[in-house]
Amino acid sequence: MRLAELSESSGVPIPTIKYYLREQLLPPGRRITATQAEYDDSHLRRLRLVRALIQVGRVPVATAREVLAAVDDDSLGRTIRLGAALWALPQPPEAPEDDPATAEAASTVDRLLDELGWDTAREIGSLSPSYRTLVTTVATLNRLGYPCGTPELTPYARHMERVAEHDIDRLDTIPEEVEKVEIAVAAAILYEPVLLMLHRLAQEEHSARRFGL
Amino acid sequence: MRLAELSESSGVPIPTIKYYLREQLLPPGRRITATQAEYDDSHLRRLRLVRALIQVGRVPVATAREVLAAVDDDSLGRTIRLGAALWALPQPPEAPEDDPATAEAASTVDRLLDELGWDTAREIGSLSPSYRTLVTTVATLNRLGYPCGTPELTPYARHMERVAEHDIDRLDTIPEEVEKVEIAVAAAILYEPVLLMLHRLAQEEHSARRFGL
DNA sequence: CCTCGTTGGACAGTGTCACTATCCAATCAC
DNA sequence: GTGATTGGATAGTGACACTGTCCAACGAGG
Numbered sequence: 160m161r162l163a164e165l166s167e168s169s170g171v172p173i174p175t176i177k178y179y180l181r182e183q184l185l186p187p188g189r190r191i192t193a194t195q196a197e198y199d200d201s202h203l204r205r206l207r208l209v210r211a212l213i214q215v216g217r218v219p220v221a222t223a224r225e226v227l228a229a230v231d232d233d234s235l236g237r238t239i240r241l242g243a244a245l246w247a248l249p250q251p252p253e254a255p256e257d258d259p260a261t262a263e264a265a266s267t268v269d270r271l272l273d274e275l276g277w278d279t280a281r282e283i284g285s286l287s288p289s290y291r292t293l294v295t296t297v298a299t300l301n302r303l304g305y306p307c308g309t310p311e312l313t314p315y316a317r318h319m320e321r322v323a324e325h326d327i328d329r330l331d332t333i334p335e336e337v338e339k340v341e342i343a344v345a346a347a348i349l350y351e352p353v354l355l356m357l358h359r360l361a362q363e364e365h366s367a368r369r370f371g372l
Numbered sequence: 373m374r375l376a377e378l379s380e381s382s383g384v385p386i387p388t389i390k391y392y393l394r395e396q397l398l399p400p401g402r403r404i405t406a407t408q409a410e411y412d413d414s415h416l417r418r419l420r421l422v423r424a425l426i427q428v429g430r431v432p433v434a435t436a437r438e439v440l441a442a443v444d445d446d447s448l449g450r451t452i453r454l455g456a457a458l459w460a461l462p463q464p465p466e467a468p469e470d471d472p473a474t475a476e477a478a479s480t481v482d483r484l485l486d487e488l489g490w491d492t493a494r495e496i497g498s499l500s501p502s503y504r505t506l507v508t509t510v511a512t513l514n515r516l517g518y519p520c521g522t523p524e525l526t527p528y529a530r531h532m533e534r535v536a537e538h539d540i541d542r543l544d545t546i547p548e549e550v551e552k553v554e555i556a557v558a559a560a561i562l563y564e565p566v567l568l569m570l571h572r573l574a575q576e577e578h579s580a581r582r583f584g585l
Numbered sequence: 586c587c588t589c590g591t592t593g594g595a596c597a598g599t600g601t602c603a604c605t606a607t608c609c610a611a612t613c614a615c
Numbered sequence: 616g617t618g619a620t621t622g623g624a625t626a627g628t629g630a631c632a633c634t635g636t637c638c639a640a641c642g643a644g645g
Contacts (some may be wrong), residue, residue, distance in 0.1 A: 160619075161620095161622095162621070162622065163620085163621080167483060172605080173603050173605090174604075174606075174621095175603085175604065175605080176447060177622080177623075177624095178603080178604060178605080179554070180622095181623085181624085188622090192611080192612065192613090193611065193612080193622095194610075194611045194612055194621060194622055194623080195611090195612070195613085195620095195621060195622065196621090196622065204516070204517070207512075207515060207516050208516065210512075211512050211516060213632095214507055215508075215512055215604085217430070219602075219603090220602075220603070220604095221602095225480060241411070241579075242579070245572065245575075252443045263507075272573075274403065274541075276571065277574070277577045279575045279577050279580040279581065280573050280576060281577070283576070287573070287576060288574065289569045289572040289573045289576065290569075292565065292569050293429075293565075293566065293569035293570065293573065294627090296428055296562055296565045296566050296569065297566065299420075299423075299424050299428055300558070300559075300562050300566075302420060303417070303420050303421065303424060303555070303558050303562075304417070304555070305555055305558060305559055305562070307531035307566075311542075311568070312566070314538055315535065315538075315563075315566065315567060315570055316570045316573075316574070317573045318531055318534060318535050318538075319570040319571040319573075320574045320577075320578070321531060321566060321573035322528065322531050322571060322574070323571060323575045323577070323578050324574075324578055325527055325528075325531075326575060326580050327575070327579060327582060329524075335498055338598095342516070342517070344476075345513070345516050345518055346513075346518055347575070349509055349512060349513050349516075349518070350513075350528075351568055351571070352505065352506075352509045353506065353509050353510065353520075353525070353528065354528060354532060354567070354568075354571065355564055355567075355568070356503075356505050356506035356509065357506065357525070357528055357529045357532040358487075358500045358532040358535060358536060358564070358567065359502040360490065360493050360500070360503065360506065360529075361490070361529070361532045361533045361537075362458075362536045362539060362540070363455070363492070363493060363502065364490045364492050364493045364533075364536070365495070365533070365536050365537055365540050366454075366455070366540060367492040368492065370485075374591095374592075374593095375592070375593065376591085376592080382587070382632075385633090385634080386593095387633075387634050387635070388632085388633065388634080390593080390595095390634095391632075391634080393593095393594090394594085394595085395632095401593090404641095405592095405640080405641065406592055406593095406640065406641080407592060407594080407640045407641055408591095408592060408593065408640085408641065408642095409592090409593065426632085432630095432631075432632090433631075433632070433633095434631095545627095564642060
């Protein structure tokens with residue numbers, strides 16, 4: 160497959176593919192001659208993953224490179240590779256640590272994790288970007304005057320726990336091993352918008368039912 | 373409250389506040405003299421909402437202006453105002469309609485809504501940005517070779533339905549009427565990151581439990 | 586009254602980011 | 616052999632969210 164054909168079948172413009180090659184989001188093709196290269200299905204799949212990361216997942220190019228590097232790192236096991244990839248996802252800017260609202264939010268989240276019995280998350284604690292982002296967001300909500308303490312968060316956490324269990328059950332059902340990590344990353348990143356949109360649709364539905372259109 | 377004081381107590385730099393005033397994200401202060409203006413608590417609250425929208429919610433400035441215009445539109449009822457505000461939230465770029473994968477994804481989502489009995493969502497259909505984004509995302513997942521049909525989506529939709537019901541119950545418990553819409557918008561936008569982060573934390577927790585660290 | 590620092594406002598400049606346009610020499614198709 | 620095409624390098628573009636500079640009008644201290 161030539162570059163033009165790769166562009167054709169992926170719908171991505173040639174200059175953009177060249178840009179991705181340059182940024183190492185896409186491995187170089189197999190060199191045929193000094194000036195021509197051949198691409199295969201793995202390039203096509205990777206290219207679609209890149210587009211999904213950037214356009215749907217809104218992942219910055221530099222971050223996508225890290226995520227993909229983790230995906231390609233054969234020295235890591237599957238779980239670690241997936242974790243490393245998700246670990247690299249972008250987070251909103253963090254509030255200063257000396258902020259009292261941040262400190263309070265941190266203790267709120269800690270109490271939540273204790274209550275839920277999420278001991279692993281509790282141990283990893285502030286090393287996890289998810290944890291830190293959660294703290295920042297809770298602090299923001301509190302500063303805005305919106306109640307967001309442990310009691311408010313607990314039901315949401317229980318719901319998401321069930322969703323996560325379901326996610327992991329599904330991961331085990333994927334048959335192919337080769338592209339498993341690639342697919343898992345795509346799933347992790349692309350299922351988040353799906354969840355959000357289902358959430359908004361459900362809100363629209365139930366809001367309309369309760370209050371009318 | 374002078375501009376400098378507003379900047380001080382919000383932590384937002386003065387030039388940025390001026391920029392927000394210029395972009396009409398923040399209403400102008402009450403003019404004291406020809407060259408000085410006075411701001412109050414409502415400005416401070418609005419400013420924090422703007423920061424939350426832009427920094428946590430990653431809402432573009434132009435979109436934030438529309439969202440806030442809907443919030444301020446006294447001619448609309450509360451539900452409509454909230455709907456209008458959420459309606460304006462940014463969506464990923466949409467796939468071309470003639471794409472066969474998009475058409476298939478649309479029918480998948482339609483079947484899902486039928487199955488769930490979300491009749492209002494079904495009627496509104498493609499008018500809702502949430503619907504269209506969901507279709508686009510499902511199409512992307514399918515193109516990547518990830519199974520994402522009605523059976524895969526249904527359990528997720530059921531979970532999010534329960535979350536949405538809980539959301540709406542909570543909305544009713546907010547006592548103050550004046551800032552209700554403002555708070556509801558902040559909640560709708562800021563609770564999405566909270567949900568996502570709880571989801572990721574839960575994934576980390578259960579993945580670690582099942583597969584080890 | 587008269588400074589002199591401060592205020593709000595206008596406007597141009599900056600940094601980042603995701604592309605995109607241009608150019609070039611090597612090669613392939615006829 | 617010749618004209619189009621290819622892959623690669625480099626520089627440019629446009630959107631976006633600020634940010635820095637300047638300025639005339641205040642307002643408080645002497």
